[in-house]
Amino acid sequence: MTAIDRPPIDRPTPTRDLRRTVVSAFAGTSIEWYDFFLFGSAAALVFPEVFFPTAQPGVGLLLSFMTYGVAFVVRPLGGIIFGRLGDIIGRRKILIATLLMMGGGTFLIGCVPGYDAIGLWATVALVLLRAVQGLGLGGEWGGAATLSAEHADGAGKVGSRGLHASWMQLGVPAGNLLAVGALFVMNAVLPEDQFLAWGWRIPFLASAVLVVITFWIRAAVHESPLFDEAQTDERPVRTMLRTSWRQVLMTIGIRIASDVSYYVFAVFALSYIANTLNLAASVGLTGVLVGCALQFAVIPVSAHLSDRIGRRPVYVIGAVAVGAWAFVAWPLIDTAVAGLAVLAIAIGIAAQGIMYGPMAAFITEMFPTRVRSSGAGFGYQVAGIFGGALAPFIAQLLTRTFETTSAVSVYVAITAAVAVVSALLATETSGRKLS
Template identity: 40%
Template sequence: MSLPGTPPAHKARTVALASYIGTTIEWYDFFIYGVAATLVFRTQFFPAFSELGGTLAALGTFAVGFIARPIGGVVMGHFGDRVGRKSMLVVSLLTMGIATTLIGLIPTYETIGIWAPILLVVLRLAQGAGVGGEWAGAVLMAVENAPPKRKSLYGCFPQLGLPSGILLSQLVFLVLTGILPTGAFAAWGWRIAFLVSAALIIVGLIIRLRIEESADFERIREAGQVEKLPIVEVFRRSPLQLLIGSLASIAAPALGYLVSVYMVSYGTTTLKLPTATMLWIIVAVSALWIVMMLGAGMAGDRVGRKATFVAGAVLAVLWAFPMFLLVDTGVVALIVVALVVITAANAIMAGPQPALITEMFPIRLRYSGASLCYTVGSILGGGITPLLATALFAEFGSSLAVSGLIVVASLISLLAILPAGRRILRPGEPVPPRSGELPPVDQAAAQPLSD
């Protein structure tokens, strides 16, 4: 039985599942770029550079996608708070999918010269804008339609799209590298992974067009409480939440991109492991990643969002140096153990993160506030991590420098969230009831926050 003013359970489950499928497709698009950047873009788009220079240039174009994230977050956040969450999810899916498909059609440097990397950067910027508006919309659809005591669990479903997208992208590249000769894969086979996105766009659109708008947003709109300039209001009313949310959002993407992008390059170039071996390792880790994130989402509802998040950040700090001690052995089983533990740290933070971040902001400012926090955190944590890790290893010749990078990113998020109290993390906002309904139960009171 639903509480007055809460969506039916079947609707909440449908929206959560739709958010998961949609974000999986978007993250597939995003991560095939990362894999291709480490495997083929150096030779296809930056042949004039040295091996290190070409790798840095390829990873640099990967990082470029994060520059456009705040733009996508601001624009889609504004309209998401003004027009609705659902419409922006459709826009973000189309932006990402079309850009990804076009990347698969770009001629190489040998064919059109400097225009090849230029087009690559432009389309990567479009990808970044799309995913910048995606996260908050998908999260809000799941959280705002969730039962009051299950918001962390339902909110983690869009997060599951990240390891699922990684898993799908790795499997596609494993199939392609397995059935195609090395030369054929480098010359044209990699494009297939990008062209598959065209079919995935259709699937994602069908799913997203069939779901209903966020229940909480509908009530705000019906009550005439929609803000005219939500992006301005979120800076004016919630500057501390923006700062804390942005810093808290650094660690999880830093760990995620380290595993999904940098470790593929590190394993194949430094440890001299076969590409297929590294891809299979990431596949195995990603499968466990999904399960661990679900567990973290449930923990966020039971023991508190903050307490769960802090546990993940502490684990990341403690595991940073043991992780590379195991990875540098070159033993596959030990590499798997090392990466499973670091992805567990990511999952424990990322699972409750959607509910933790979105609940910092009033409903009428949530899309803008959550988008800004996530995109800023992703730039500082995720966008530059593979590039910085590669540069640090090249400079110091030791994985200890990369471990130090993990510690710094994790400590920033930990120290940002530790002093934040209930007033910051759960401001609460009465949701106007629908016509004929009793006022809904105060969700902040119904679900105590564990500090």
């Protein structure tokens, strides 16, 4: 471990620095998750027709979900690479790089010709660009969460660190609202043949404009004061795995239920409603939109509550709510009544927000400064493989195998139980200084 002499930095006041950081974290994560969820929604509604037209409908959907899951597989690699660099050269520089990667990959996906034009190469290009998205997003969460939490400490806001860090968590429902809303509008204003031919590409291409705006916001942010004052570890990943492996396991455990519950409702339910129940695609999209809107209230409230009573109890409440609602939601969806399906999806996504609110603070507080970006990013993204990457695929497989959505309810409940146990085993971290 070596100390690095850094020149003095001309900073604004700590409070203003924190405000800039919070706005940047929200804007950046919103755009990156817009890019990420745009692919997920398109994988459920568009890609089977555009990139897998020769496969049987059910098989084409499974293949589409597999390309969707590619990003989750490479996200831990992004977490390792950019987490390491974040702990060595700084969090801010990494966040600019991940933003450009994510935006560039999304724009190029909008340019890829379909299977009818270039055959298998279309699928290959789709998979490669999805991998680029995964690498970018893999480095985003750990860097943004770390920078937000550390700036909160620097501004003397230890008692509200959960609330300040939760602003970046709001980027997820904001990004999903933008993504689903964009596809919803294009699907509504265009005939189906035109939507499948070119309409779905417009939201992907529009990402370039959003990235330019967000880059301007993010470039004004200063580096974390804790990072500037800390010693830098030359091998943060190795140190993290040697000294903080318990925290990594706790991170993975508490994260899986959050991912599974979210992606079962936000991705799998879209295809199930449209392809199995033969309802309009707008029904599932409406449920996701309402659920994401509800998260704008749920996430900051749960984060604020975690500052008052602790991260663990709030997280346990969220996991129990998600597990219990799974047994209510899917019978409601199976009624094939549009209003009940919207209600089931919306409440399921809102319940996940109870866990998601305190998550950024909960995870980053587990790790020391010199490996915080590496540890938080790595644990978070590894959990994504077992959670978000597999959730739509497993849910589709379970319904095809058992011919009932009750199996999906059990699947969600099992992951919720893992989250409860992991949260109870983790150390309570609210109110402690990160230094």
